[in-house]
Amino acid sequence: MVEAPEAVPEERRWKLADFDIGKPLGRGKFGNVYLAREKRSKYVVALKVLFKNQLQQSQVEHQLRREIEIQSHLRHPNILRLYGYFYDQNRVYLILEYAAKGELYKELQRCKVFSEKRAATYIASLARALMYCHEKHVIHRDIKPENLLIGMKGELKIADFGWSVHTFNRRRTMCGTLDYLPPEMVENKEHDASVDVWSLGVLCYEFLFGTPPFEAQKLSDTYRRIVRVDLKFPIKPVISTAAKDLICQLLCKDSSQRLPLKELLAHPWITANADPSGIYAGCGGASA
Numbered sequence: 001m002v003e004a005p006e007a008v009p010e011e012r013r014w015k016l017a018d019f020d021i022g023k024p025l026g027r028g029k030f031g032n033v034y035l036a037r038e039k040r041s042k043y044v045v046a047l048k049v050l051f052k053n054q055l056q057q058s059q060v061e062h063q064l065r066r067e068i069e070i071q072s073h074l075r076h077p078n079i080l081r082l083y084g085y086f087y088d089q090n091r092v093y094l095i096l097e098y099a100a101k102g103e104l105y106k107e108l109q110r111c112k113v114f115s116e117k118r119a120a121t122y123i124a125s126l127a128r129a130l131m132y133c134h135e136k137h138v139i140h141r142d143i144k145p146e147n148l149l150i151g152m153k154g155e156l157k158i159a160d161f162g163w164s165v166h167t168f169n170r171r172r173t174m175c176g177t178l179d180y181l182p183p184e185m186v187e188n189k190e191h192d193a194s195v196d197v198w199s200l201g202v203l204c205y206e207f208l209f210g211t212p213p214f215e216a217q218k219l220s221d222t223y224r225r226i227v228r229v230d231l232k233f234p235i236k237p238v239i240s241t242a243a244k245d246l247i248c249q250l251l252c253k254d255s256s257q258r259l260p261l262k263e264l265l266a267h268p269w270i271t272a273n274a275d276p277s278g279i280y281a282g283c284g285g286a287s288a
């Protein structure tokens with residue numbers, strides 16, 4: 001359906017008039033996202049509208065270019081497709097896959113915690129998507145609930161590649177929200193694809209206990225807790241030993257000791273709990 005603009009001849013480049021615009025889906029830092037339908041194919045997409053002056057003011061144009069370059073080349077059921085982009089004088093438009101069930105962040109807020117089955121299904125989907133990214137030498141570096149969307153069938157979709165890098169570009173700059181960053185990134189050291197493995201550990205903990213493991217009132221305390229890997233498991237909710245074992249194997253200070261994603265998929269907690277379809281069907285219902 002929607003082809004990447006650079007693959008399309010000039011006269012067929014996308015423009016706003018190619019789309020019927022529907023309801024707003026949400027508001028972002030640099031603009032709004034709308035439900036939209038490509039007129040010819042009737043294909044439903046999410047159209048993200050970004051204001052150029054806001055992008056310039058925040059000096060994030062290069063970051064957006066990188067996001068477009070990386071995301072448009074990735075094809076995986078658990079990675080939100082970026083079909084293409086176009087722009088006019090004041091705005092940049094991203095043509096995105098529509099994630100019908102919205103933000104994972106909101107689901108987690110609604111449910112407080114996820115069941116072990118649901119958490120394991122999501123973690124396995126993310127591990128598969130990240131394995132795919134890492135094979136293509138892409139590190140996401142910003143895996144957190146706010147950057148995850150849920151598709152029509154309840155499948156998880158990684159969105160927002162704004163902080164991702166090609167490994168040959170890797171830099172030591174610190175980025176992202178502190179809570180999900182590994183020790184080597186908060187300490188501004190060299191890092192590699194294993195930073196994404198760490199954030200899966202943080203996410204798994206948050207899915208099961210409702211808060212990220214190193215959360216603290218003050219930023220400096222979160223920093224200290226991450227660097228020391230000050231990991232504590234609350235007594236409630238009661239979580240299986242296997243889940244805690246997996247979290248401990250992901251949240252290792254020494255990045256070379258973190259469980260490889262392939263081995264994560266074979267971990268007893270994952271094999272016992274994750275739905276092989278990668279779909280958590282209960283989404284939207286009363287239970288977690």
Ligand SMILES: Nc1ncnc2c1ncn2[C@@H]1O[C@H](COP(=O)(O)OP(=O)(O)OP(=O)(O)O)[C@@H](O)[C@H]1O
Pocket residue numbers: 025026027028029030031032033046048080096097098099100102103146149160162
């Ligand atoms: N592809 C999509 N399908 C469905 N809803 C979406 C989609 N993309 C965004 N949304 C909704 O629109 C909201 C705003 O998205 P957007 O990515 O602009 O915000 P953001 O999280 O602040 O990102 P950024 O940090 O890039 O500004 C999201 O929180 C989500 O509810």
